[in-house]
Amino acid sequence: MNWTEEINTAVDIxxxxxxxxxxxxxxxxxxSDILHxxxxxxxxxxxxxxxWQPLILLVSSIDMLKSYAINIHPRLENLLNVxxxxxxxxxxxxxxxxxYLRAKNGSVGIxxxxxxxxxxxxxxxxxxxxxxxxxxxxxxxxxxxxxCNRIFYSKWILYAPxxxxxEKKGHHLSWSDVIxxxx
Numbered sequence: 316m317n318w319t320e321e322i323n324t325a326v327d328i329x330x331x332x333x334x335x336x337x338x339x340x341x342x343x344x345x346x347s348d349i350l351h352x353x354x355x356x357x358x359x360x361x362x363x364x365x366x367w368q369p370l371i372l373l374v375s376s377i378d379m380l381k382s383y384a385i386n387i388h389p390r391l392e393n394l395l396n397v398x399x400x401x402x403x404x405x406x407x408x409x410x411x412x413x414x415y416l417r418a419k420n421g422s423v424g425i426x427x428x429x430x431x432x433x434x435x436x437x438x439x440x441x442x443x444x445x446x447x448x449x450x451x452x453x454x455x456x457x458x459x460x461x462x463c464n465r466i467f468y469s470k471w472i473l474y475a476p477x478x479x480x481x482e483k484k485g486h487h488l489s490w491s492d493v494i495x496x497x498x
Contacts, residue, residue, distance in 0.1 A: 318432055326439045334358055336449055339373065340401045340430035343449040346373070348440065352415050355445060364452040370416065370445040371403050371424040375437035380427055383409050383443065401426055416445065 325335050332351040337344060345361060347354035349372060359366060374380045377392055385408035388394075395402060403426040412423050425443070428434050437444055 318435060322432075322436050322439050325436055329354075329440055329444065334361065337433070337436065338430065339433055339446055340426075340428050341448075344446045345449050346444045346446050349413065349416060349443050349445060352413065355415060358445065358447060362447065362450070362452045364447070367419065368452070369418045369424065370447045371426055372412070372416065372443040373426055373428050373433060373437060373446045374443045375428060375434045377427060379437070379443065380425060383411050383423075384425060385410060395427060401429060 325337065328335055329346075329348040329351075332348070332354045334345055334347050334354050334357050337346055345358050347358055349355075355370065358364070358370065372383075374383070377387075377395075381387060384404075384406040386406075391404070403424045405422050405424050407420070407422045409417070409421075409423045409425075417423055426446070428437065
């Protein structure tokens with residue numbers, strides 16, 4: 316599917332330091348450009364999330380992952396192929412990721428997207444984006460775009476790419492599995 320107009324608008328917002336509301340390969344998420352610390356802080360404020368709870372990063376491909384994660388297990392691609400659902404891997408050694416996106420121990424959770432919209436968005440931006448569920452911290456995640464917009468839209472400029480996004484996005488209710496990747 317072609318989301319060129321929606322993706323270009325979202326990328327412009329990300330590059331300007333904005334926060335977007337967007338469909339991920341799991342649930343609706345809040346995201347920002349990894350290079351805009353103020354946008355990352357907006358997400359924490361929007362969600363009322365404690366700063367010690369790091370956000371994850373979404374990448375578009377194994378090649379993009381290799382630009383940021385050090386010591387990727389040689390069988391990771393096989394694991395991703397057989398796992399069958401989104402998988403966030405915690406990497407204890409990364410490069411090119413700002414310190415404000417790392418956990419206290421320096422690790423970062425990174426997921427290779429499988430969703431076509433997310434892949435196109437990340438490719439257009441040219442680097443990973445942050446991701447976290449579109450809900451208030453500690454509350455159930457929101458599975459209906461209208462509820463996400465009602466809670467978050469008035470707080471900061473957000474972008475929800477509604478046009479052309481498959482209906483399943485409003486009802487896809489799953490988390491990513493998370494595994495550590497020790498060096």
